[in-house]
Amino acid sequence: MTYLSMIFLQIVAPILVLLFVGAILQKKFSFNLKALSQLITYCFMPAAVFVNLYETQVDLEVLGQVTIFIVLFIGSQIILSHFIAKMLRLERQEAAVFKNSVVLINSGNYGIPVAQMMFATQPIGVAIQVILVIFQNMTTYTYGLYNLISSTKSGLSILKDFLKMPIIYALIAGVLLNVWNVEIPQVFRIPLDHITEGFIAVALITLGAQLSQIEVRTLVNKIIILSCITRLVVGPAVALLIIFVLGLDGVVAQSLFIASSFPTSRNSSSLALEYDVESNTAAQTVLFSTIVSCLTVTVVIYISMLLFT
Numbered sequence: 001m002t003y004l005s006m007i008f009l010q011i012v013a014p015i016l017v018l019l020f021v022g023a024i025l026q027k028k029f030s031f032n033l034k035a036l037s038q039l040i041t042y043c044f045m046p047a048a049v050f051v052n053l054y055e056t057q058v059d060l061e062v063l064g065q066v067t068i069f070i071v072l073f074i075g076s077q078i079i080l081s082h083f084i085a086k087m088l089r090l091e092r093q094e095a096a097v098f099k100n101s102v103v104l105i106n107s108g109n110y111g112i113p114v115a116q117m118m119f120a121t122q123p124i125g126v127a128i129q130v131i132l133v134i135f136q137n138m139t140t141y142t143y144g145l146y147n148l149i150s151s152t153k154s155g156l157s158i159l160k161d162f163l164k165m166p167i168i169y170a171l172i173a174g175v176l177l178n179v180w181n182v183e184i185p186q187v188f189r190i191p192l193d194h195i196t197e198g199f200i201a202v203a204l205i206t207l208g209a210q211l212s213q214i215e216v217r218t219l220v221n222k223i224i225i226l227s228c229i230t231r232l233v234v235g236p237a238v239a240l241l242i243i244f245v246l247g248l249d250g251v252v253a254q255s256l257f258i259a260s261s262f263p264t265s266r267n268s269s270s271l272a273l274e275y276d277v278e279s280n281t282a283a284q285t286v287l288f289s290t291i292v293s294c295l296t297v298t299v300v301i302y303i304s305m306l307l308f309t
Contacts, residue, residue, distance in 0.1 A: 018201060019287065045167050059124075
């Protein structure tokens with residue numbers, strides 16, 4: 001089986017199945033998408049992020065290398081997306097969604113399965129992807145959240161809305177309990193695990209319900225196309241340059257390069273729906289980049305095998 005078919009069948013296809021389920025259910029029952037979005041934002045997301053941070057054990061040397069890379073990479077994507085948005089003269093809300101679509105990467109339900117497939121005999125490759133998930137979660141609920149709130153509000157109201165988000169406290173609590181090695185009582189841990197296990201399914205079904213209301217012809221517009229090119233093509237090219245500059249090699253370099261090629265995070269769509277900021281455009285971008293990525297990620301994997309193995 002080729003890498004293309006493996007990636008599509010094991011990663012992209014299951015995502016598309018859940019999106020399809022959401023679309024069918026929405027057509028039949030007309031869900032309240034705002035209520036579903038709030039359920040994800042205030043329940044499923046915080047629990048999933050907390051458990052992820054609480055459970056992750058990281059080698060300090062690898063953590064240092066990944067930290068330097070991710071700061072440079074995310075910083076470059078923020079700057080690049082900002083200038084592209086300026087060049088396109090996008091309105092504030094459009095610019096916020098565009099920048100999030102470039103910077104926020106689907107490192108979780110897309111990235112981890114890819115890492116598990118690629119590095120089945122090299123656990124460090126999977127560990128690096130878990131570290132990237134943590135950094136992406138932190139970026140999503142700091143930079144990404146600020147982007148959306150600031151597109152509709154200003155001044156003190158931005159800070160107030162930011163501090164209302166439970167995900168911020170889940171991040172802090174997850175890190176602290178991990179560092180202090182605090183054991184969570186089973187009466188709390190079991191419900192947390194149940195919620196975490198349902199997060200991906202609920203988030204993707206909700207996204208599918210949202211996408212069912214979109215006309216296919218609207219997928220072809222300059223914001224979505226440029227977003228996908230920047231995320232799926234330019235992003236990996238920048239990552240490769242950073243890897244060479246830092247002198248990284250082997251599994252570390254390979255896993256970081258592959259991780260830079262993943263599509264736009266579904267969380268960018270969930271947050272856009274929650275704050276009613278160009279939510280249709282955000283959902284379209286997630287769908288389009290996920291479909292196109294089955295080709296671009298395959299190319300990046302092939303290049304990584306040539307360069308770093």
